[in-house]
Amino acid sequence: MEEEISRRNFLRGVGASAVAGALAKAAAAAQSVESLDDQKPVGPEPEKLVLRVNGSKYEVEVEPRVTLLDVLRNRLQLTGAKEVCDRATCGACTVLLNGQPVYSCMKLAMEVQTQEITTIEGLGTPNNLTPIQRAFVECDAMMCGYCTPGFVMSLTALFSAKSNPTVEEIKKACSGNLCRCGTYPHIFKAAQRVAESGQSTT
Amino acid sequence: MKNFEYARARSVDGAIQLSTPGSRYLAGGIDLLGEMKEYIVSPKRVIDLKLIPDLGRIDTSSSTWKLGANVTIAEIAKSEPIRATLPGLAEAASEVGSPQIRNVATLGGNLAQHSRCWYYRHRDLHCLKRGGATCYAREGENKYHSLFSGNPCVSPVVSNLAVILAALDAKVSLRRGDKEVQLTVPELYSDAWGNPLAHNSLQPGDLIVHVEIPTPKNRSTYLQVSEKSDFDWALVSCAAAGRKTGDRWFEVSVFLGAVAPIPYRVESPLIERGELSSAAIGSISQSLASQATPLAHNGYKVPIAQALIRRALTRIVS
Amino acid sequence: MSGWPKNPHQLGKDHLRYDGPIKVRGAAKYASDMQPAGWLYGMILRSPWPAARVRAIDLRPALGIPGIRAAVTANDPPFNVRYCGEELGAVAGLSKQACLDALSAIKVEADILPFVVKEEVALRDTSPRVFENQPNAGEPREMRTGDVDGAFRSADKAVEGFFQTPVQLHHCLETHGNTIQMRSDGITCWASTQGISSVSDGLADNLGISLDKVHVISEFMGGGFGSKYGAGIEGGLAARLSKEAGGLPVRLMLTRFDEALAVGNRPSSFQKVRLGAKKDGTLVAYELESFGTAGYASGGTTAGGGGGAGFPAPYIYTVPSTRVRQTSVAINAGSARAMRAPGHPQASFGMESILDEMALALSIDPVELRIKNDPSETRRRQYRIAAERFGWNAKYHSPGSSQGPLKTGVGCAGATWGGGGQGSEAEVKINPDGSVEVRCGTQDLGTGTKTLMTIVAAELFGLEPADVSVKIGDTTLPPSGGSGGSTTAASVAPAVFDACQTALGELASASGISDPRGSNWRAAAAHLRIKPIVARGRWKEGLSGRGVGGVQMAEVEVDTETGLVRVKRIVCVQDCGLVVNRLASVSQINGGIIMGIGFALYEERILDSQTGVVLNPNFETYKLPGAADVPEIDVILQDMPERGVIGIGEPVTIPTAAAIANAVSNAAGKRVTRLPITPSHVLGLLEQPPQIR
Ligand SMILES: Cc1cc2nc3c(=O)[nH]c(=O)nc-3n(C[C@H](O)[C@H](O)[C@H](O)COP(=O)(O)OP(=O)(O)OC[C@H]3O[C@@H](n4cnc5c(N)ncnc54)[C@H](O)[C@@H]3O)c2cc1C
Ligand code: SF4
């Protein structure tokens, strides 16, 4: 196994705080928007832009039609977010934009400059998974694993807004994510485990 | 998706200035990028509206509330004042798409979204609405299509918000060039009733600025039936709203969605008179059957619409 | 009789997934994530016509698009295309955007031909033919036993029905495709596949190179469900693009749109069924006339997972006199492929539906009628267990009799599946520091094959699964078969067992410690000094079994005013031989049931008669079950360790739709006659007042 999973670590993870951090940075980002050029159209030629992903800045040069998902996966090698439908229906491409889950296949990279983007790569480290990641491992909440990053992102956002959601709220939070392997019952279990532990720490 | 020029509008005037014959506005992008990915539209210029100040505001300071065009559907669904005063609007918003869609999709974009007909949305087809010669749905696979239409296209309006905002007598404020124009929700869609090429009554360059909702209607609700339990389009939706004072009902209105190119007003003298006894509700819902003209595969929408009318009215009454 | 330990300390427990931690961090690299140096994006141009004669394809405009490095045609014109989505050509370039522009630029000249996409229309002599020189309807498959007409005459009751199932799509979340690098010295392929060895065979064959020059890797793959053997046409195209681009790697993954057209599906079925029985419920006569489509290649040897649109009939039941006639009809649509228990869900829906009609006609409880006629002792027992857990006796009521517009109903169905192991090999390496690595050229579809290997090794060595590392998904490893037919666990576990047994013997003699397991492990291994033990093993008899039975019961709620069906609860009793990893087994069963719910209520490929296109090549209108559609699922694993390891991926998806359809019929008081059971279908059934029986 890649790492040791203990109950104590499980309760201590970093996911929620990472998201809270993202929210705080979003406010700062809103100000720096002013520095973007006023109304001047760019493109269709590739244009330089700066993206803030997982706390780092990346400069890329892309045409206006390039989506955030394309940039993450194919320019920045952040392949955790998957391209499954490319049409806002599956959730495999979910990332957090200023702390909120969004489909990165339906965002142009141009649109999200200066905003705080969090991908699955920004959540846990091998030795310090977030509570949700840990619960996914402990409850066997994945099969092929292709949908898993998307579900983790959706639930990370849920738990940063609410520490003890109900099962109904968990299902609602996951309603924009599909799992063809049908892992849902274990995903619910994992989320409930986090919800219970959340209660026990507050 | 074809390439385009991208511009950020910094004000309503700026957006209007940026607007050119081949341009389109971009809000949440859920609808526009979908159309562009299928090559249904290929704008020369895309004008991002999201940085226009004030368009993201919910203003409840007077009795007519003002919701900016950029307010997201998630914000509508979660807004405490809306949930308390206009519950039907919050309900309709919370059933739009998925959390990821609601987080970015906007009020303006939801109202201005284009047809979801699967012929229209198919990359390789060119139906009447896309400037082709025929409506494939009329003689083809039409289980999701309209029961009522004033033109050969039978693609229904699918915006959840349109249906409830119609019932709430909302008005949509636009910028049309230099002019400010206000349309009722039925007016916002009336062109789509008669013109197969129209999705709504907006003209190129028209910019939705905000939506005004009067709040005297103290009861409202929104219900829909879909095939799946969540994250699915309504087969039929129904919104009902009215003002209850003591035991009496005023200004009751009931609209159906996904059954016509416009939010479809359920008309009945009983509704006009505010008679909402359970017998009256039964006969209001009953009367719908005689008006509908179902296609080969969408007749089942009639009983669903009837059930939703009954349930929506029963819900605002109780 | 099985060679497995009698009192295992690892087998049958809940084990965490070996690759869970890497998957939850998004760090697992799938074929679609591969970006070897210099990689190019690849895309396929597909036919927008359901039938056409392609006269010429001009690739030059595509090659003129900035960033495009290669373009190829799928065939040399002239050639025919027989469905919307058939491959015309492919391009590779520096970005997706360049590829999209290049695809639009390719000029194709074609004569459009008449086509047919509806099964019942394709059967008519006057309809256009998919292949000019052969009728659309293949030779019917006919089977007879006994004197059917006589048996129907002697029956006390006969019931009949007409049942339809739609074409279902696999829709694995990772689309089909590969990242392929073709150089003069050989080819490397990162594949999303259920069979690395069939990918290498296919590529060697397709490209005319020797097998030892093909290296296939698939460490992670995002779902297959029967549709991902071989490198596919897309693999061949990617290899040719790579060659043409001077050996740069090409990543060519299909789009979701492509997935709905060209990479397999479950064939449709239209079943006219008649069943005769004695008063006491004994089945005496059965007749089936069915047709269905496996796409344009209906009747071809691989269509539908072998044999087109046929399916076993009268499924799991033995009826003394039967007459079966099944026809596969070709239409202008993509070909079928094996899909999770090919043929069985269709068979189960028709048979279990007509059986419930018979139960009503004879006033016999549906469960009792099954127990009376099911030849499997295992399933008969399972029905009792399920009925008890489900509360069948209290819940079953006469059709349509629950009060109010919201009606509840219950239904049941049974299933069988073969599975079984086959000749896999495996290798285990014991290092002097005591670390253990197990290797096998198999692949993990999400079923937990890697985890299973660690559990088996840990069991034999007296270690914890976490002490064992695993290598799979590489053709340089000991060969194993493809992962299909629920055979992987039953093939791989015995091979690992065998390798570990041999290694254990060698360790004992090398260390002089007679039982090197458990607490002796490190000390024993230390004796190896610098020379690790490497032992091979292969699958052998006695450790795996085949043939499982399972039954499911469903409880539903039907809103008779809106036609909406909600599944409230599924109880599943499944025989699974020796359970290796309980947690993963239960999850896989949940998944099979959820896919069955999709088949029952939501999923259907819809073709348009006027244009021949698939109208729902997306998840917006091809509807997969989501979180809110999942009911309470109660899985009872019936351990039979004496039978050895048996796969369960397929059997569990079979009876779900039939059980749900029976439950909806029970609730509504009307027989469900087609899947998916949408509001439209339910309201159609209810148009007439409920039948009184
Ligand atoms: C899978 C899926 C499921 C969905 N389910 C539902 C559902 O159940 N109910 C429902 O109601 N909707 C549903 N939708 C539609 C979705 O809600 C709309 O696409 C979304 O609300 C559009 O808003 P947007 O801000 O993303 O608009 P955009 O895509 O940015 O714009 C949509 C259109 O409006 C124009 N536009 C945007 N803003 C303005 C403005 N201020 N003035 C004038 N024109 C403007 C754009 O040019 C474009 O033509 C679904 C969509 C998808 C993809
Ligand atoms: S209903 Fe309208 S959008 Fe659909 S095929 Fe007909 S014309 Fe086109």
Ligand code: FES
């Ligand atoms: S890939 Fe973005 S929602 Fe499916």
Ligand code: FES
């Ligand atoms: S685990 Fe395979 S799609 Fe969810």
